[in-house]
Amino acid sequence: MNPLTPDLQHWLDLAGIAVFAISGALLAVRKNFDVFGMAVLAFATGLGGGLFRDLVIGAVPPAAFTDMGYFLTPLVVTVLVIFLHPQVERINRAVLVFDAAGLGFFCVVGTIKAHEYGLGTVAAASLGLATAAGGGVLRDVLANEVPALLRWDREIYAVPAIVGASSVALLLRYDALNNVTMTVSVLVPFVLRLLALRYNWRAPRAWHRRSAATEDGAGAA
Known part of the structure; x- marks a missing residue:
């Protein structure tokens, strides 16, 4: 039950990949990586989550290797960031908004x-989360950083994705997924992520935590 037409889903996929690839390429610029490093982080961020999902469910070869649009999008983003990264940095808030939209759509x-590949409710929701957040985790690991997904001092990212993926999995379970309910399921994580950015919402840490970890996140729960 997929209310999206193949063409619409394809273009939305490319838009989401482009936004995620921008965040990867910009991180590479901040880390002073060379052109190859920028491309690697752009590809990892834009395609990592989808690649992981497709390999787990057995959708091989993954779409990233069968559709040139999927491959070329991070490459084009890398070239743009190489020459225009000061301008891209200046619209970082707008990039975060599109990133939130990509999060909602991908989950x-x-x-x-x-x-569609036969996974149950919990497994399907888990792979929805992996699709949305996997690229960011891979990006941070390659850049030798603690993944933002695991850091308590960053605004919540996984929680909105979990909400969106879980809602869709339940709608599928009860045959209630249609254009309206799917749109709501995309909008909810999108709005939650924007609210988290606006009000600095963070996930709670361990109760009565006695760790002396600093706010840099090293060793934080």
Whole structure:
């Protein structure tokens, strides 16, 4: 049950990949990586989550290797950031908004695709989360940083994706997924992420935590 037409889903996929690739390329600029390093982080961020999902569900070869649009999008983003990164940095808030939109879309589409390959409710929702957040985790690992997904001093990212993916998985479970409910499932994580950025919402840490870890996040729960 996928209300999206193949063409619409394809273009939305490319838009999401482009936004995620921008965040990867910009991190490479901040880390003073060379052109190859920028491309690697752009590809990892834009395609990492979808690649992981497709390999787990057995959708091989993954779409990233069968559709040139998927491959060329991070490459084009890398070239743009190489020459225009000061301008891209200046619109970073806008990039965060589009990143939130990509988060909402990818967690929903990832869940639907996992369900289409026969996974149950919990497994499909888990792969929806992996689709949305996996690229960011891979980006941070390659850049030798603690993944933002695991850091308590960053605004919540996984929680909105979990909400979106879980809602779609339940809608699929009860045959209630349609254009309206899917749109709501995309909008909810999108709005939650924007609110988290606006009000600095963070996930709670361990109760009565006695760790002396600093706010840099090293060793934080």
